[in-house]
Amino acid sequence: xxxxxxxxxxPRPFELERDPLSPNRNLTPLTTALDAEGALSVGGCALxxxxxxxxxxxxxxDEATLxxxxxxxxxxxxxxxxxxxxxxxxxKANSSLALTALVAGEGLGLDAVSAGxxxxxxxxxxxxxxxxxxGNNKSREELALAxxxxxxxxxxxxxxLELLAELAPGLVESGRAPVRLMLRFTPGIExxxxxxxxxxxxxSKFGFDPDQLEAVLRHLVGCPWARLTGLHAHIGSQIFELxxxxxxxxxxxxxxxxxxxxxxxxxxxxxxxxLGIRYIASDDPPSIESWVRTVAEAVAAACQExxxxxxxxxxxxxxxxxxxxxxxxxxxGSRKDIPGLRTYLSVDGxxxxxPRPITxxxxxxxxxxxxxxxxxxxxxxxxxxxCESGDVLLKDVALPPATSGDLLVVFxxxxxxxxxxxxxxxxxxxxxxLVHEGLADLVQRREQPEDLLRYDVLPERxxxxx
Ligand code: LLP
Numbered sequence: 360x361x362x363x364x365x366x367x368x369x370p371r372p373f374e375l376e377r378d379p380l381s382p383n384r385n386l387t388p389l390t391t392a393l394d395a396e397g398a399l400s401v402g403g404c405a406l407x408x409x410x411x412x413x414x415x416x417x418x419x420x421d422e423a424t425l426x427x428x429x430x431x432x433x434x435x436x437x438x439x440x441x442x443x444x445x446x447x448x449x450x451k452a453n454s455s456l457a458l459t460a461l462v463a464g465e466g467l468g469l470d471a472v473s474a475g476x477x478x479x480x481x482x483x484x485x486x487x488x489x490x491x492x493x494g495n496n497k498s499r500e501e502l503a504l505a506x507x508x509x510x511x512x513x514x515x516x517x518x519x520l521e522l523l524a525e526l527a528p529g530l531v532e533s534g535r536a537p538v539r540l541m542l543r544f545t546p547g548i549e550x551x552x553x554x555x556x557x558x559x560x561x562x563s564k565f566g567f568d569p570d571q572l573e574a575v576l577r578h579l580v581g582c583p584w585a586r587l588t589g590l591h592a593h594i595g596s597q598i599f600e601l602x603x604x605x606x607x608x609x610x611x612x613x614x615x616x617x618x619x620x621x622x623x624x625x626x627x628x629x630x631x632x633x634l635g636i637r638y639i640a641s642d643d644p645p646s647i648e649s650w651v652r653t654v655a656e657a658v659a660a661a662c663q664e665x666x667x668x669x670x671x672x673x674x675x676x677x678x679x680x681x682x683x684x685x686x687x688x689x690x691x692g693s694r695k696d697i698p699g700l701r702t703y704l705s706v707d708g709x710x711x712x713x714p715r716p717i718t719x720x721x722x723x724x725x726x727x728x729x730x731x732x733x734x735x736x737x738x739x740x741x742x743x744x745x746c747e748s749g750d751v752l753l754k755d756v757a758l759p760p761a762t763s764g765d766l767l768v769v770f771x772x773x774x775x776x777x778x779x780x781x782x783x784x785x786x787x788x789x790x791x792x793l794v795h796e797g798l799a800d801l802v803q804r805r806e807q808p809e810d811l812l813r814y815d816v817l818p819e820r821x822x823x824x825x
Contacts, residue, residue: 381646382428383636383679386724386770388421388686390794398729399768402794406688406728409799410766413790415690416708418777420802422461422795424684425773428647429465432676435651441659442669447491449632449677450476452774457793457802458681459483470675471510474501481508491541491591491629495565499526506530511539513591513629515566520578527584540579541589541629542618544572546610548594548603566592572614576621587623589673590614593631596678599644601653604630608657616665629673630654636682638771639722647679678774685773687712687789688728691765692744702739704758706767709743710750711783713769713776717749725753728766733759741767745784777803785811 377385390402399406402421410417429446436444447468450459454476459469460483468489471477480490492505493513499522505512506526514520523538530536543566561568567575579587592611594603611628618625635644645653655672662669689706696702715721725741727733735757743750752769761767780788787806792799 378646379427380431381648382424382431382683383634383644384646385683386637386640388424388684388770389427390421390423393731396729397732399726399731401686402799403797404792404794404799406686406768407766409792409794410688410690410728412799413792413801414805415688415766416706416712416789417688418712418772418789418791418803419686419688419799420458420681420773420791420793421684421686422793425458425461425681426465428676428680428684429462429467431647432651432674432680433466435648436655436672436674439652440655440672442671444655444672444674445489446680447489447629447673447675448680449675450480451778452677453681453685453776453778454479455777455791455802456483457800459485461793462680463489468673470677474498474504477501477504477510493543497522502526503529506538507533507535509535509539511541511589513541513543513589514575515543517575520575520582523585524582527582531584536584537586538584539589540585540587541591541627542572542575542579542587543567543591543593544569544614546592546594546607548606548610569610573617576618576623579623580621587618587625589627589629590618590625591629591631593675594633596633597635598633599635599642601645601650604633604650604654605657607631608654608661612658612661612665612667615662615670616667619667626671627673628658628670629675630658632675632677632679634676634679636679636771636774639724644679647676650679680774682771682774685771685776687769687772687776689767689769690763691761691767692763694762701755702737703742704739704761704767705742705744706752707744708786708789709745709752710747711743711745711781711786712789713743713752713772714779714781715775716752716754717747718779723753723769723771725756725758725767725769727759727761728768730759731768735759737761745786747783782806782811787811 388401392400432446447470448462449470463485469480469485470491471480472493487509490510495515502522545563545566547561634650689708693705710717741753790805791803793802
């Protein structure tokens with residue numbers, strides 16, 4: 360396949376110029392290109408070929424973009440923070456063995472929030488000492504698994520401490536104590552993002568209330584099985600403002616000062632994630648570089664003002680590491696024209712592979728794979744195939760005329776799509792491929808209808824009905 364990087368004829372419904380240093384500000388993966396026929400390719404692979412080989416809907420992940428975002432965080436931290444620093448991938452954005460292995464290889468750490476994510480991280484080759492376990496309601500089993508293999512546990516509430524204290528004798532006996540702990544508290548910082556993905560304001564289920572901070576820190580002084588090595592706060596997700604992150608630095612430095620004054624050897628300050636990405640042309644998030652610079656300078660300054668030795672700076676990006684690397688390819692099926700009202704184009708996936716539009720009214724950008732630069736002369740609504748009127752992926756978007764069999768490509772689906780997917784209507788989950796320099800590797804097999812029956816049990820007494 361010939362890939363042309365030449366400029367293409369206007370009008371272009373999506374950008375091909377892009378900033379390699381700041382993938383989260385682009386709409387499309389870094390390697391997006393048009394082939395000789397003007398059709399779309401990512402990672403050197405024609406999307407039509409991928410659809411033919413792997414079926415649709417198909418998640419396509421671009422390795423160059425993934426590595427580019429990892430590098431952007433790593434290099435910005437090295438350039439702007441005077442101390443040690445580590446970016447930790449928030450794997451809730453997209454958890455798989457392949458992504459784990461890739462970010463581990465890029466030198467990042469990983470944030471897991473369940474036994475499932477933790478297992479994926481460990482089996483994907485992430486060193487336990489670079490993993491943190493989050494969660495506002497961790498089970499005894501999750502805590503035992505994490506503490507037992509040397510993962511840092513982020514204590515979120517008193518229940519975590521009660522359960523860990525119960526596990527402590529066993530951990531001491533097996534040489535797994537002291538357990539490395541990080542303490543999460545609610546920083547009381549408001550930011551402008553969807554209400555469901557705001558976590559830093561006081562009315563949040565996550566973390567200790569700031570009023571409790573001193574009591575927890577004092578309690579931990581009397582826990583010989585524990586070693587408090589870090590503090591954590593996270594203010595929310597898909598945030599475009601920088602000021603809340605600056606404010607957070609001061610709040611965290613105060614907490615650091617208090618923790619150290621009580622004798623805790625706190626070396627890590629984890630400021631969470633939250634940097635937004637561009638889903639539609641009008642989105643204008645800061646670059647990874649400027650986000651990191653802001654956070655790094657604010658933390659360094661806040662520590663200096665308080666006379667504190669610089670902690671290691673941790674941050675936990677999820678969306679901005681993986682979203683832009685991903686596109687989803689669907690096949691267009693039915694079309695319904697309601698004169699004077701709306702045209703519905705239905706695709707072969709929907710809210711089960713991308714629940715974000717129905718959950719957060721999120722907007723996306725889409726083009727046709729075979730003629731991405733064709734003039735968009737129609738306004739259509741792209742609907743999914745689920746039995747739910749709200750199952751709409753894109754509302755009133757401009758597209759070239761499309762008919763059944765056309766492939767529709769939705770950009771920026773690498774984060775919180777696969778990981779939040781479901782089997783609603785017993786629709787199997789899509790396959791995922793990782794593309795790089797013309798090669799495609801299957802990283803998630805397509806679920807089969809039989810897989811959906813795997814855990815069904817038909818009781819004997821119902822079998823002979825009829
Ligand atoms: N750290 C913690 C403790 C978090 O709770 C989160 C996200 C992150 C890091 C990563 O945040 P990011 O860099 O991805 O913004 N499902 C929603 C997003 C939920 C985010 C939950 N926590 C969505 O699809 O928009």
